[in-house]
Amino acid sequence: MRRISKTFPGVRALSEVTIQVKQNNIHALIGENGAGKSTLMKILDGVYPAGSFEGQILLRDRVVHLSSPFDARKQGIGYVPQEISVIEGLTVAENIFVGLWNEGGGGIVSFKKLFARAAELLDSMKLQLDPHRQVVTLNASQRQLVMIARALATRPSVLILDEATACLTLDETQNLFRVVHHLRELGLTTIFITHKMSELFEIADHATVLRDGTVAAEFERAQFDEHEIVAAMVGRKIDNFYPARDSAIGDQEVFRVENLTVPHPHLANRNVVEGVSFSVRRGEILGLGGLVGSGRSETVNALYGRLPHSGRVFVEGREIAVRTPREAKASGLGLLTEDRKLDGLLFNFSIQENVTLHDLSQISRWRVLDRARETACAQHYLERLSIRAPSVRTPVANLSGGNKQKVVLAKVLFPKPRVLFLDEPTKGVDVGAKNEIYKLMMSLAAEGIALVVISSELPELLALCDRFMVLARGRIADQFTRAEANEQRLMLAATSGANKPLTN
Amino acid sequence: MKFLRKIWTIPEAGILVPLLVFTLVFYCINPTFLGSNSVAAMLRAMAFVGVIAVGQTWLMIVGGIDLSVGSVAGLCAIVSSWLMKVQGWPMEAGLAAGLAVGLLAGLINGLISVHFGIPAFIATLGMLYVARGLNYLLCKGYPIYPIPDSLKTLGRAEPLGLSWAFVVFALLVVIGDFCLRRTTWGRMVYATGGNVEVARIAGIDTTKVQISCYVLTGGMAALAGMLLMSQLNVGQPEIGVGWELDVIAGVVIGGVSLFGGVGTAIGTFLGLLIMQVVRSGLVVTGVNTHWQTVAVGVIMVSAVGVDLLRRRTKIS
Numbered sequence: 112m113r114r115i116s117k118t119f120p121g122v123r124a125l126s127e128v129t130i131q132v133k134q135n136n137i138h139a140l141i142g143e144n145g146a147g148k149s150t151l152m153k154i155l156d157g158v159y160p161a162g163s164f165e166g167q168i169l170l171r172d173r174v175v176h177l178s179s180p181f182d183a184r185k186q187g188i189g190y191v192p193q194e195i196s197v198i199e200g201l202t203v204a205e206n207i208f209v210g211l212w213n214e215g216g217g218g219i220v221s222f223k224k225l226f227a228r229a230a231e232l233l234d235s236m237k238l239q240l241d242p243h244r245q246v247v248t249l250n251a252s253q254r255q256l257v258m259i260a261r262a263l264a265t266r267p268s269v270l271i272l273d274e275a276t277a278c279l280t281l282d283e284t285q286n287l288f289r290v291v292h293h294l295r296e297l298g299l300t301t302i303f304i305t306h307k308m309s310e311l312f313e314i315a316d317h318a319t320v321l322r323d324g325t326v327a328a329e330f331e332r333a334q335f336d337e338h339e340i341v342a343a344m345v346g347r348k349i350d351n352f353y354p355a356r357d358s359a360i361g362d363q364e365v366f367r368v369e370n371l372t373v374p375h376p377h378l379a380n381r382n383v384v385e386g387v388s389f390s391v392r393r394g395e396i397l398g399l400g401g402l403v404g405s406g407r408s409e410t411v412n413a414l415y416g417r418l419p420h421s422g423r424v425f426v427e428g429r430e431i432a433v434r435t436p437r438e439a440k441a442s443g444l445g446l447l448t449e450d451r452k453l454d455g456l457l458f459n460f461s462i463q464e465n466v467t468l469h470d471l472s473q474i475s476r477w478r479v480l481d482r483a484r485e486t487a488c489a490q491h492y493l494e495r496l497s498i499r500a501p502s503v504r505t506p507v508a509n510l511s512g513g514n515k516q517k518v519v520l521a522k523v524l525f526p527k528p529r530v531l532f533l534d535e536p537t538k539g540v541d542v543g544a545k546n547e548i549y550k551l552m553m554s555l556a557a558e559g560i561a562l563v564v565i566s567s568e569l570p571e572l573l574a575l576c577d578r579f580m581v582l583a584r585g586r587i588a589d590q591f592t593r594a595e596a597n598e599q600r601l602m603l604a605a606t607s608g609a610n611k612p613l614t615n
Numbered sequence: 616m617k618f619l620r621k622i623w624t625i626p627e628a629g630i631l632v633p634l635l636v637f638t639l640v641f642y643c644i645n646p647t648f649l650g651s652n653s654v655a656a657m658l659r660a661m662a663f664v665g666v667i668a669v670g671q672t673w674l675m676i677v678g679g680i681d682l683s684v685g686s687v688a689g690l691c692a693i694v695s696s697w698l699m700k701v702q703g704w705p706m707e708a709g710l711a712a713g714l715a716v717g718l719l720a721g722l723i724n725g726l727i728s729v730h731f732g733i734p735a736f737i738a739t740l741g742m743l744y745v746a747r748g749l750n751y752l753l754c755k756g757y758p759i760y761p762i763p764d765s766l767k768t769l770g771r772a773e774p775l776g777l778s779w780a781f782v783v784f785a786l787l788v789v790i791g792d793f794c795l796r797r798t799t800w801g802r803m804v805y806a807t808g809g810n811v812e813v814a815r816i817a818g819i820d821t822t823k824v825q826i827s828c829y830v831l832t833g834g835m836a837a838l839a840g841m842l843l844m845s846q847l848n849v850g851q852p853e854i855g856v857g858w859e860l861d862v863i864a865g866v867v868i869g870g871v872s873l874f875g876g877v878g879t880a881i882g883t884f885l886g887l888l889i890m891q892v893v894r895s896g897l898v899v900t901g902v903n904t905h906w907q908t909v910a911v912g913v914i915m916v917s918a919v920g921v922d923l924l925r926r927r928t929k930i931s
Contacts, residue, residue: 417816440818454812459805459876468806468817471799478799522817 124150125164125324132269132317134171137291137301139315143344143541146321148304149193152271155302156190157183170269189262193273195254197246204229204242207260229260236263237293251403252283259290270294271302276310282402282606288314306541308337309570320344345543352542353574354550358557360577361393364428365561366444366530371422373406373413373585383409384420384585391530391561396552398576399565401605406585407565408449411532415439415446426530440469445528447519449535449565455519456507463489463503465518470526492521497547513544520551530561537571549575569598583607630868630885630918634892641896648899655776661891662780663688664861665884666839668869669784669791670832671862672883676795677828678808678875679728679735683742685858687720687833688840690746695841696759696850699766706763714837720746721833725826743859750852759850770845780842787835792880804828808875864911865890868918889914 125147132138140148153159155168157177167174170186177183180190197206204226229242238256240249246257255275262270272291276284291301291314305311311318318330320343328343330336341352367390375381384406391397401407413420416433424431426442433439436446448454457465466489467474474485489503496517500510507518516536523531536552537545552575556562566572572579579596581589581604589604641648667684674681695713698704704712724742728735761767774782795801806814807821814821840854847854869886871878893914894907 415816436816437818437820446816448816454810454816457806457809457813457876459809464802464805468802468814468819471802475799480797480799480802482797526818 125154127166128321128324128326129166130319130326132300132302134268134300135295135298136316137295137303137314139311139318140302140304140321141306141311141318141340141344142321142327143543146344147324148321149273150324151321152190152273152302152304155183155269156180156188156271184265184267187266187268188271189265189267189269190271191255191258191262191273191275195251195258197249197254197257199245199247201246202242203233203240203244203246203249203257203260206246206257207232207242207264209261211264232264233260235297236260236290238290250283252286255283255287256290259287263294267299269300269302271304273304274306275303276305276307284310307568308340311335311340312337322346341542344541352546352549353571354546354553356553356556356577358394358553360395360556361559363393364390365393365426366391366563367425368414369423369425371410371413371420371424373409373418373420376418382585384413384582387422387582387585387587389580389587389590391563393559393561394556395578396556396562396564396576398572398579399563399582400569400572400579400601401582401588403567405582405605407582408534409585410582411446411534411563411565412448415444415532417446440526440528443529445469445523445526445531447523447531447533447536449538451515451519456515456522458506458508461504461506462493462498462500462510462518465507466492466503466521466525468525469522473525488525489521492525496521496551511541513540513547516540516544516548520548524555528560530563531555532563532565534565535567536564537566537568545571569601573598573601581605630870630882630889633914633918633921634885634889637889637892637896641892641899644896645899648896651776653895653899657891657895658781659778660895661887662778662784663839663843664858664865665784665887666780666787666842667832667836667858668862668865668883668887669787669880670828670835671866672791672869672871672878672880673795673804674828674832675863675866675871675873676808676875676878677804677825678811679725679825679828680739680863680873681721681724681742681829681832681836682736682739682859682863683720683724683746684832684836684839684862685855686743686746686750687717687836688843688855688858689852690720690750690753690840691717691837692840692844692854693750693754693759693850693852696762696844697753699763700759700761700850706766709763710766710841713841714834717833717835717837717840718830719833720836721830722826724833725829728829729822729825754850754852756852758852760848762844762848762850766845767848770842770848778846780839780846783838783842788880788884795880800824800827805876808877810876861890861911864915868915870918870922886918889918 128147128151140151142148154164157180160178161176168177169175175186177186183190198209207229208225226242233240233242238260240253240256240260246254249257275287294301303315312335316332318335318340319326320328320340322344327346330340369388371384371387372382373384375383387410389397399407399410409418412418414424414433416435416439424433426444431438431442433442433444457468463485467485474481474488486503493500493503498514498517498521500514507515510518520536537548540548552562552564564572564576573596576593578592579590579601580587581601583605588607589600591600638649647653667688671681671684691713694716695709698712699706699709720742724739727733728738769779772779795804803814803819803824806817806819807824811821843854844850865887866878866883867873867886868889869878869882869884871883890911893910897907897910898904
């Protein structure tokens, strides 16, 4: 792609970007949210047709004009979008050849031929999937593979993977990487968009860093250096990407749960969390490890009163009941939910209205809102969390991912909780904002708040927490301190079966 | 141009501009349209539906809907006139009982839809039939009159050259708007309507907030029914027939989203006003009255369309 520029009303999304992808390479495209990665790939996929941008696209030294994604497909470009979009009611084979069910044409589909073609395709890609299976029964990783197979169905020469690992666990990611490696051996060129540094190191041959719509740096595999790459992404060096702990952990136990059990929402006689007990001290950060589905989220959501559960809960030595979030909040608990789009933010509200929602009593008298006070309170959090927005009255819908996440954090902090559960606090957040959120967590710990943190990014979890508890299949699989912690031990515990005796 | 763009960003702009345009057009065709008699008549006419629309505004912002308001208004009028005429209750007691019936109907609507999870559309459609049926059972299909003289004078009174019904409506708009914008309750209503789960996590008792909106809407339906009764001077069993559609049309034209979380009471006032202006304007200009109904339909759909357009231009 040569000298690509693209302007949206009011914003220059890309300016004179030139990237060169070598055949048979795995080319990583990285950058913060809003750097222009997806825009660039949408141009390559024909979503933004020829004529709507400046510059040229060359495929094997030949200029091509792509007027639609369908056109891009014909030219040998396969695109796997960020969001998994499979049709749940259909089989794997039908999903792979969606829209191309019939090779010959006509309105009648020969399922025999369809399944044969799917089996052949999956086999050649070494994807272990049964074409007859209903997609509804597949997990996230397998669905992702279906999406990839769909992109590969037209036998492209270039495959674009847009944050393909965002919702995969470590194991599933490894599986995906094996497939990508195999495809390279078959002569396929892959453009791989990611946020995760570890993945870059693992599979990329070459990396292009985009920042603010321009190419900030290029790296060959031999030159890969984490600090250099991060610096190129954010435009400055971040010295302490993971800030150091500079506060001591208190002696006083702030939070304790005994024998927490959360029944399965749909299946009788099954628990998603079983017999989990732990405590957190003043200013301590407890890391809750485990795979997706191990019961991590369910644990914190139950403790915040969002799921029915049994077990005893104590805050500062006093036993409390948390049957509803209302009771949990009143007892000094706070929860940052995993998905800010789903249940984190009110998109009909401005920043200040979101921030103050958890404690309206602070900004009202006789139940009448004091708006000057509300603005002042929100302003305080805007500054403390360095939320970048024109004003506290800006609607949250207009903010970037990182700033949205900070608003959710401000919201949870507003009632001044003593115990804070953070479920994936840096999910879908760019590198700069991640660093700021880490610093915030450290300062909260220094204030004496007890934190329980869930994160699927192991380096992050290991760098931030004082103590670790790993869940597997709803039970505690292992517990260890920071000194004893390493990635292997955490992963080993996370992938251990429920048969393993509890080390409690 | 800059001025126009600024107006465009005001939430109520989608209604304010066409409202002014329509008024101007009708005024040019027939200047008596803005005469004091004509204006007073318009304001009086919109009062009954308007009283209910304030409640419906809250309810729809919180994410609910009440289709039974017209029937409940009718039932409450009949119950209170029946108690006063047949049972000989004093006026105050009769009115209080009518109001209680409205609040109870609202409570039942709220419990069924919020607590038991039957969709509000179905639950309140059921109440529409039940209330209308009870109404006819009670009065056996005949109007109940006379109603007490004191109530009659109240209904005929013309404070500010208008009517008590309009005064009540105007007060409710002002109070209703204040409650929504400036009280913690209003904030909880917007939050619950925006995303129930987020509101619950914030510690808001969303069930209580939602049910309170149903109860208030029921109460306002009762108020509207009894206000019309006092003005007509008779407990008319047909009071409130078809009101629910006018109420919802007004609320929606005024900018309340059917999905909840958005809207204001002032917006609803303007929405009702535009409906009334078009209706009266078509009469004044001598157009066949059945065109009024056509016009209301067209206005409602275009109002929502303009609102969508406005939101889109604001974000990009």
